[in-house]
Amino acid sequence: MFSVIIPLYNKAPYIEKAIRSVAAQTCQEFELIVIDDGSQDDPLPPKGGNGLQRLSFLGNCSEFLEKVRIVEQKNQGVSITRNNGVSLAKYDYIAFLDADDWWAPTYLEEMKALISQYPEAGIYGSSYFKVKNGKYIPANIGVEAGFQNGLINYFQVYAKTLWMPLTSISVVIKKNVFVENNGFKPSLKLGEDFDLWARVAIKYPVAFLNKPLAYYNQDVILVTRAVGARLYEKQENMLFTQYDKALTDNADFRFLFERLALYGLLKYYMAAKHLAETKEILKQIDWSRHEKKYYLYYKVLSPAMVRCWFGLLRQAWLLKQRIRKFKKK
Numbered sequence: 001m002f003s004v005i006i007p008l009y010n011k012a013p014y015i016e017k018a019i020r021s022v023a024a025q026t027c028q029e030f031e032l033i034v035i036d037d038g039s040q041d042d043p044l045p046p047k048g049g050n051g052l053q054r055l056s057f058l059g060n061c062s063e064f065l066e067k068v069r070i071v072e073q074k075n076q077g078v079s080i081t082r083n084n085g086v087s088l089a090k091y092d093y094i095a096f097l098d099a100d101d102w103w104a105p106t107y108l109e110e111m112k113a114l115i116s117q118y119p120e121a122g123i124y125g126s127s128y129f130k131v132k133n134g135k136y137i138p139a140n141i142g143v144e145a146g147f148q149n150g151l152i153n154y155f156q157v158y159a160k161t162l163w164m165p166l167t168s169i170s171v172v173i174k175k176n177v178f179v180e181n182n183g184f185k186p187s188l189k190l191g192e193d194f195d196l197w198a199r200v201a202i203k204y205p206v207a208f209l210n211k212p213l214a215y216y217n218q219d220v221i222l223v224t225r226a227v228g229a230r231l232y233e234k235q236e237n238m239l240f241t242q243y244d245k246a247l248t249d250n251a252d253f254r255f256l257f258e259r260l261a262l263y264g265l266l267k268y269y270m271a272a273k274h275l276a277e278t279k280e281i282l283k284q285i286d287w288s289r290h291e292k293k294y295y296l297y298y299k300v301l302s303p304a305m306v307r308c309w310f311g312l313l314r315q316a317w318l319l320k321q322r323i324r325k326f327k328k329k
Contacts, residue, residue, distance in 0.1 A: 001029035002108055002172065003089030004097060007081040008036045011099035012043035014220065021102035023064045027109035030095070032068045033085045038075030043099070079184035079192045082168075086178055094173050100220045101169045107213040111172045114149060114209050121151065122177040122204025123197065125166040128214040138212050139163045149209045154201035155252035157208070159259055166206070168193040170214040177204060191238025194260075198253060202246050231273050239264050240277055258285050262294040269298060270307045 004022055008015060015034075022032050036044065073084065086094055093115065097103060107126065114124050129136040142160025143152065157165045171193075181199050184192045200206075234240040239261055247253045262285065265278050287295050297306050 001027070001091055001112060002031075002093050002095045003086075003091040003175070004030050004032045004095045004108075005082060005085035005089065006032070006034045006097050006099055007078050007085065008034055008039060008043055008099045009075065009078070009081075010039050010041045010043070011220075012039070012041040014100035014217070015043045017102050018097055018099050021105075021107075022097065023061060024105045025103070025108045026106050027112055028067075029112070030067060030108060031090060033071065033088055034068065035071045035073060035081050035085050037073060037077070037081045044070060077186070077189060079188055080186045083183040083186070086175065086183060089175060092175050094175050094178055096168050096171060097214075098169050100217050102215045102217070103169075104213040104215075110209060110211065110213060114207050115172070117149070118151060118205065118207035120205055121207035122174055123166065123200050124172040124207045124209075126170045126209040126214060127165075127212040128167060128170045128216050129212045131215050131217045131219055133219065136215070139216075141165050141208075141210060143208070143210055147210050149211075150207070151205045152208045153252060154197065154206045155250070155256045159252070159256040162259060162263070164194070165208055166193070166197045166201075167214070167216060169216060171197070173200065185241075187235040188238055188241070189236040190232050191241075195238045195241060198247060199244070202244075202250060202253065231268060231271055234274055234277060237264075239281070240274065255289065258290060261285070262290055262298075266294075266297060266306070270303050270310070272303055 006015075006018060006022075011018075019032070019034070022030070034044070069088070071084070071088065073081070076084075082096060095108065095111070111124055111126065114126075115121075118124070127139050127141050129138055131137075140161045140163045142157045142163065142165070152165065154165060177200055178196075181196065181203075184196055188195055243253075243257075261281050265281065268274050268278050282298055287299070301309070
């Protein structure tokens with residue numbers, strides 16, 4: 001039924017929990033493909049060992065280990081790693097899980113039920129928890145109150161709250177749909193999942209289960225995360241991607257992209273990196289449809305003034321944190 005793919009790069013402190021969550025699934029109709037993308041921290045020792053040796057932390061689980069393949073490759077990045085995993089998959093439905101995240105035990109079982117209910121869909125997603133400072137925060141997905149499951153307009157739902165309705169850990173996609181759309185773009189390092197989901201969502205129905213069944217772990221070592229303050233090159237960031245006309249002509253996609261761009265391009269604007277490309281994107285934005293603060297940041301204040309403003313906000317936040325810690329003593 002499912003080919004589960006875990007791309008692994010320098011996630012030694014976390015990978016055991018991810019794999020255990022797959023082993024504990026109530027639906028056991030799957031194979032697990034773990035692709036070690038040239039890790040330097042030896043997350044599954046010993047290198048070159050077979051599945052039984054490298055997953056010894058599971059104990060005597062021979063039935064599960066028969067479903068596992070561990071593949072080693074030179075470092076190629078997460079997009080190519082996931083694509084390589086799909087090329088090895090033998091089942092019709094692909095489920096992705098990142099090495100520092102995990103699933104609820106019923107994740108695959110409930111996704112199987114969603115597939116049965118909406119066979120016409122090309123991609124399926126569930127809600128999830130954001131794990132931050134040890135707290136589990138339910139994703140604020142932009143569906144209507146009381147929505148349980150059904151087909152959604154991916155672009156409208158995403159734009160409503162800017163919480164991703166489809167993530168790289170809470171999605172199942174048909175293998176033929178993945179292949180037909182050429183998978184993840186190898187050059188992308190930020191937003192590679194959004195780029196693919198958008199290309200699929202413009203062609204196929206999207207089915208969504210509004211129940212948190214995956215855990216998006218933000219309590220990880222920062223250097224192992226793609227998000228944050230890092231400024232990517234143009235070819236690495238989905239905001240600088242040239243999208244197909246089918247997407248750019250779609251009003252719902254345009255509105256979502258504008259919202260994401262206004263938020264995501266601000267650090268590039270302040271750093272004056274890719275400034276010409278950033279300004280070109282900003283020219284296409286209908287400012288009347290978005291929060292007034294972005295007009296102020298981009299059209300009224302200089303990059304230096306915006307940097308100063310966010311620096312002040314940062315200092316105020318740090319001061320508040322110190323006061324809070326002092327009061328707890």
